[in-house]
Amino acid sequence: MKPVLEIENLRVGFPDGTAAVRGVSLRVGRGETHCLVGESGCGKSVTALAAMNLLPRGATRSADVMRFHDEDLTRLSERQTSRLRGARMAMIFQEPMTSLNPAYTIGSQMTEVFQRHRHATRAQGMDRAAELLERVGITAPGMRLAQYPHQLSGGLRQRTMIAMALMCDPELLIADEPTTALDVTVQAQILRLLQTLQRELGLAVLLITHDLGIVARMAQRVSVMYAGQVVESGSAADLFGAPTHPYTRGLLACIPIPGKTPRDQPLGSIPGSVPKTGAEFAGCAFRDRCTYATADCAGTIPHRTVATDHRTLCTMVPA
Amino acid sequence: MKRFSTLFGMTIVGAVVLIALCADFLAPHDPFAQDLMARMIPPSWMESGSPLHLFGTDQLGRDYLSRLMYGARISVLIGVLTVVTSGLIGTALGVTGGYFGGRVDDIVMFAITCRLAIPLILVALTVVALIGSSLTVVVMTLGLLLWERFAVVARTTTMQVRNIDYVAAARAAGASTPHILLREILPNILSHLIVIATLEMALAILLEAALSFLGLGVPPPLPSWGLMIAEAKDYMFFSPWVIMVPGVALFVLVLGINLLGDGLRDFLGVSQRR
Amino acid sequence: MRGIGAAPYAGSMLTFLFRRLVLAALVCLTVLVVAFALTRLSGDLAVSMAGPNGTAEDVAIIRKNYGLDRPLPVQFLDWAVNAASGDLGRSYLYRAPVSGLIAERLPITFCLGLTGLTIALLTAIPLGIVSAMKEGTLLDRGIGLIALIGQAMPSFWLGLVLVIWFGLKLQWLPISGTETWDGYIMPGIVLAFSAIPALLRLTRAGMIEALASDYIRTARANGLSVASIVLKHALRNAAMPVVSVAAVQLGFMLGGSIVIETVFALHGVGYLAWESINKNDFPVVQAVVLLLAMIYIGLTLAADMMNAVLDPRLRAG
Numbered sequence: 069m070k071p072v073l074e075i076e077n078l079r080v081g082f083p084d085g086t087a088a089v090r091g092v093s094l095r096v097g098r099g100e101t102h103c104l105v106g107e108s109g110c111g112k113s114v115t116a117l118a119a120m121n122l123l124p125r126g127a128t129r130s131a132d133v134m135r136f137h138d139e140d141l142t143r144l145s146e147r148q149t150s151r152l153r154g155a156r157m158a159m160i161f162q163e164p165m166t167s168l169n170p171a172y173t174i175g176s177q178m179t180e181v182f183q184r185h186r187h188a189t190r191a192q193g194m195d196r197a198a199e200l201l202e203r204v205g206i207t208a209p210g211m212r213l214a215q216y217p218h219q220l221s222g223g224l225r226q227r228t229m230i231a232m233a234l235m236c237d238p239e240l241l242i243a244d245e246p247t248t249a250l251d252v253t254v255q256a257q258i259l260r261l262l263q264t265l266q267r268e269l270g271l272a273v274l275l276i277t278h279d280l281g282i283v284a285r286m287a288q289r290v291s292v293m294y295a296g297q298v299v300e301s302g303s304a305a306d307l308f309g310a311p312t313h314p315y316t317r318g319l320l321a322c323i324p325i326p327g328k329t330p331r332d333q334p335l336g337s338i339p340g341s342v343p344k345t346g347a348e349f350a351g352c353a354f355r356d357r358c359t360y361a362t363a364d365c366a367g368t369i370p371h372r373t374v375a376t377d378h379r380t381l382c383t384m385v386p387a
Numbered sequence: 388m389k390r391f392s393t394l395f396g397m398t399i400v401g402a403v404v405l406i407a408l409c410a411d412f413l414a415p416h417d418p419f420a421q422d423l424m425a426r427m428i429p430p431s432w433m434e435s436g437s438p439l440h441l442f443g444t445d446q447l448g449r450d451y452l453s454r455l456m457y458g459a460r461i462s463v464l465i466g467v468l469t470v471v472t473s474g475l476i477g478t479a480l481g482v483t484g485g486y487f488g489g490r491v492d493d494i495v496m497f498a499i500t501c502r503l504a505i506p507l508i509l510v511a512l513t514v515v516a517l518i519g520s521s522l523t524v525v526v527m528t529l530g531l532l533l534w535e536r537f538a539v540v541a542r543t544t545t546m547q548v549r550n551i552d553y554v555a556a557a558r559a560a561g562a563s564t565p566h567i568l569l570r571e572i573l574p575n576i577l578s579h580l581i582v583i584a585t586l587e588m589a590l591a592i593l594l595e596a597a598l599s600f601l602g603l604g605v606p607p608p609l610p611s612w613g614l615m616i617a618e619a620k621d622y623m624f625f626s627p628w629v630i631m632v633p634g635v636a637l638f639v640l641v642l643g644i645n646l647l648g649d650g651l652r653d654f655l656g657v658s659q660r661r
Numbered sequence: 662m663r664g665i666g667a668a669p670y671a672g673s674m675l676t677f678l679f680r681r682l683v684l685a686a687l688v689c690l691t692v693l694v695v696a697f698a699l700t701r702l703s704g705d706l707a708v709s710m711a712g713p714n715g716t717a718e719d720v721a722i723i724r725k726n727y728g729l730d731r732p733l734p735v736q737f738l739d740w741a742v743n744a745a746s747g748d749l750g751r752s753y754l755y756r757a758p759v760s761g762l763i764a765e766r767l768p769i770t771f772c773l774g775l776t777g778l779t780i781a782l783l784t785a786i787p788l789g790i791v792s793a794m795k796e797g798t799l800l801d802r803g804i805g806l807i808a809l810i811g812q813a814m815p816s817f818w819l820g821l822v823l824v825i826w827f828g829l830k831l832q833w834l835p836i837s838g839t840e841t842w843d844g845y846i847m848p849g850i851v852l853a854f855s856a857i858p859a860l861l862r863l864t865r866a867g868m869i870e871a872l873a874s875d876y877i878r879t880a881r882a883n884g885l886s887v888a889s890i891v892l893k894h895a896l897r898n899a900a901m902p903v904v905s906v907a908a909v910q911l912g913f914m915l916g917g918s919i920v921i922e923t924v925f926a927l928h929g930v931g932y933l934a935w936e937s938i939n940k941n942d943f944p945v946v947q948a949v950v951l952l953l954a955m956i957y958i959g960l961t962l963a964a965d966m967m968n969a970v971l972d973p974r975l976r977a978g
Contacts, residue, residue: 505954
C-alpha cells in the first residue's frame with residue numbers, strides 16, 4: 069500500500085551551520101501511528117516542521133523524496149503547501165497553553181480554518197466546530213465555542229487543538245509532543261483520544277515524543293533519532309523485542325518496566341553528551357558514548373537491514 | 388552596518404563636542420561682530436558667496452560659521468547640564484521607588500504620572516516667560532521637567548536588580564541601605580541610565596532649540612541654533628539657506644547622539660523594549 | 662512607556678477602572694496645584710501684568726482688581742472651585758471668559774492632533790509590520806533609519822522647510838491658516854513626525870514577538886493565508902501596546918502643537934497659549950495647562966479601556 073507520507077534522505081540546515089537533520093527517511097501509512105522518538109534537540113521536531121514546510125526563516129531543506137500522497141512536497145510553493153496544511157495534513161504542538169491565539173474565541177479560530185479550506189459559511193464552520201469539540205470529549209461545546217483560550221484548562225486546550233486540526237478531515241496528523249506539557253492523568257486521556265480518533269478516522273499519525281512509555285503504548289512503527297539521523301527503525305515489536313543499536317538499547321534501559329525491572333536494580337543512563345553535528349560530520353554520532361565503539365565507527369556507515377522493515381545504523385550488525 | 392552607524396554617531400558627537408570646546412580658536416570671526424555692509428551673504432559654494440564666510444552671514448552681517456560653532460557650545464552645555472540635573476532627580480526617585488516598593492513606590496509612580504500629564508513645552512515656556520530667559524533658567528526648567536524616563540527605567544531596573552542573589556546577600560549581611568543603593572544597585576543599573584541619558588540629551592537639545600525658536604529660551608544675541616532659525620525665519624522665503632544651515636546642524640547633532648545611543652544600547656546589552 | 666499605572670491589577674475590571682478613576686482625579690488635583698503654583702511662585706504676577714512701564718500704583722490696582730492681594734491658599738481655593746464648576750476665569754487680554762476663548766479654538770487643535778495621529782498611525786503601523794516581517798534585512802534597517810531621522814528632526818524647522826518647499830516652491834499647499842482642509846496637511850505631517858518613531862518601534866517589536874509566537878505557528882500549520890496570519894492574528898496581539906502609546910502620543914501632540922500652531926499660524930489652543938504667555942495673560946495659561954493635562958489623563962484612561970476591549974484576558978474577572 070502507498071504510504072501517506074514518505075520521506076527519503078531529508079536534510080535540514082540552519083544558518084549557524086548546524087545540520088539539524090542529516091538524511092532522515094521515514095514513511096507513515098494510512099491508519100498507522102509512527103513514533104519518532106529521541107532526546108530533545110535530536111531533530112525530530114525539525115523533521116516534522118520540514119514536512120509541513122514550517123521551518124524557521126533561513127533554514128534550508130532538501131530531500132530525495134518528500135511526498136504526501138501524490139503531492140511532491142519538495143516542488144510545491146509556499147502558497148500551495150498552505151492549501152494542504154490544515155486541510156489534508158494537520159499538526160498539533162507541545163504547548164497547548166500558548167498555541168491558541170489569546171485574542172479570539174475558540175469558535176472563531178476553529179471556524180476560520182474551515183472557511184479557509186472549505187469555502188464554507190461561518191455558520192457551517194461553527195456547526196462543524198461544535199461537532200468536533202463534542203467528538204474530542206468536550207462537554208457543552210456550544211458554550212466553549214464562545215470562550216477565549218485563557219478560560220480553558222491545559223487539557224481542554226489540547227483537546228481543542230486536536231479538534232481544530234481535524235476540522236477539514238486531514239489524512240495525516242503530526243503530533244509534536246502533544247502531552248508533554250500536561251498532567252499525567254490528562255496525558256492518558258489525550259493519548260486515548262488520539263488512539264480512538266485514529267482508529268475511527270483511519271488517520272495516519274506521526275507522533276513525536278521522547279517518552280518511550282508513550283511509544284510502547286501508541287506506536288505500530290518506531291524511528292529512533294539521534295543527532296539528526298534515524299539510527300534505528302522498525303515495527304514496535306521488533307524495536308522493543310530485539311533492539312540492535314546501542315543507543316536504542318540504552319534508551320530502553322532507562323525506563324523501568326513494572327513487574328519486569330527488579331526493585332533494587334538501578335536504572336540505566338547513557339554517559340556523555342550529544343556532539344554538535346555540522347554538515348561535514350562523518351561516522352556514527354553516538355560513538356563517543358558507545359561502549360562497543362570501534363575504529364570503523366568513524367567511517368561512513370550505511371543502513372543495515374536487520375529483518376524486513378527493521379533497519380539500523382550500526383557497524384555491529386553485519387551488512 | 389550597525390557598527391558603521393555607531394561610529395558615525397560617535398564621530399558627529401565627538402566633532403561637535405570638540406568644536407564646542409575649542410570654538411574660541413576655531414571660529415574664523417567674532418560671532419557677535421555685526422557688519423552691516425556684509426549682510427545675508429550666501430554660503431561660499433553658492434552664487435555670490437564669499438570665501439571669507441564659509442556658511443555666509445546673517446541679517447546683521449554676523450559670520451554664520453562662527454555663530455554655528457558657538458551655538459554648538461550652547462547645545463552641548465544645555466544637553467549635558469539638563470541630563471545631569473534630570474538624571475539625578477529621576478534616578479533618585481526611581482531607585483527609591485524600586486528599592487523600597489509599597490507605599491513609597493506608589494508615590495513615585497504617582498509623581499511620574501503627574502509629570503507625564505503636565506504639558507512639557509507649555510510649562511517650560513511659562514516658567515521662562517515668568518523668570519526671564521537665560522541659559523541657567525532653561526537648564527533648570529528642562530532639568531526639572533525631563534526626569535520621568537530616568538525614573539521609569541531606574542525604577543524597573545532596580546526592581547530587577549534588587550532580587551539578584553548578591554544584592555539580597557548584601558542585605559542579609561546587614562549592609563546599610565545607602566551602601567546597598569550606591570554600591571550594589573547603582574552600578575548595576577548604570578548601563579540602562581546611560582542609554583536613557585543619550586535619548587534625553589537629544590530631547591533636551593531639541594527642546595532648547597524649540598524654546599529659543601519661540602523666543603523664550605536662550606536670549607539673543609547668544610547664537611543658539613534655535614534662535615538662529617527664529618531670527619532667519621523672516622528671510623527664508625528669499626534665501627532658504629538661512630534656516631538650512633542651523634537646522635541641518637541641529638538635525639545632524641541630534642541624529643548623531645541618537646545613533647550613538649543606539650550603539651551604546653547594543654554594546655551595553657540593554658534590551659530594546661522600554 | 663506602557664505600564665505607568667496601566668498595569669492591570671488583580672481583581673475585576675470594575676475595581677481596576679475605579680482605581681484608575683481615583684488616580685486620574687488625584688493627578689488632576691496635583692496638576693491644578695502645579696498650574697496655580699507655576700504662575701504665583703515664580704514671580705509677582707501683578708508686576709508681570711503691569712508690564713515694564715507699570716507704576717507702583719498700577720501694580721497695586723491690578724493686585725486689588727484680580728484679588729491677588731488675598732492669601733495664596735484663598736486664591737487657590739477660589740480658582741480651583743471655579744475651575745471645577747467650569748468657570749476658568751477671565752482673560753486679562755481679551756476681557757472675556759477663558760472657557761469661551763478655549764472652546765472657540767479647541768476644534769482646530771483637535772483637528773490638527775487627529776490629523777497628526779492618523780498620518781502617524783498610517784505610516785508607522787505598515788512600516789512597523791514590514792520591518793518585523795523582514796527583520797534583519799536591509800529593508801528593516803532602512804525603516805529603522807526612518808525612525809531615527811524622525812526622532813532627530815526639529816519639528817519647527819521641518820515645518821519651515823515644508824513651508825518653503827510645498828508652500829512656496831511647488832505651491833501645492835497653503836502655507837498657513839485653516840480656511841480649507843488642506844491647511845491641516847503640512848502641520849499634520851510635522852506633528853506626525855514626532856510620534857512616528859515610537860509607534861514604529863513598538864509596532865515592530867510587538868509584531869516580531871507575535872510572529873514568533875506559538876499561536877502564529879498554529880495559524881501557519883492550519884494553512885491560513887499570509888494576510889490573515891499577519892493582519893488578523895499577529896497584529897491584533899501587537900496592537901495593545903501600540904494603542905496605549907498612541908493615546909499618550911496624541912496627548913503629547915496636543916501639548917506640542919503650540920510649536921506647530923505658531924509656525925503655521927493656526928489659531929488653535931496652542932497659539933492662544935503662546936500669545937497669552939507673551940502677554941502675561943495667566944488665567945488663560947493656567948486653563949490651557951489644566952485642559953491639556955485633563956485631556957492626557959482622559960486619553961490614557963481611554964487607552965486602558967480600549968485594551969480591555971482588545972484583550973479578553975483583561976476583560977474577564
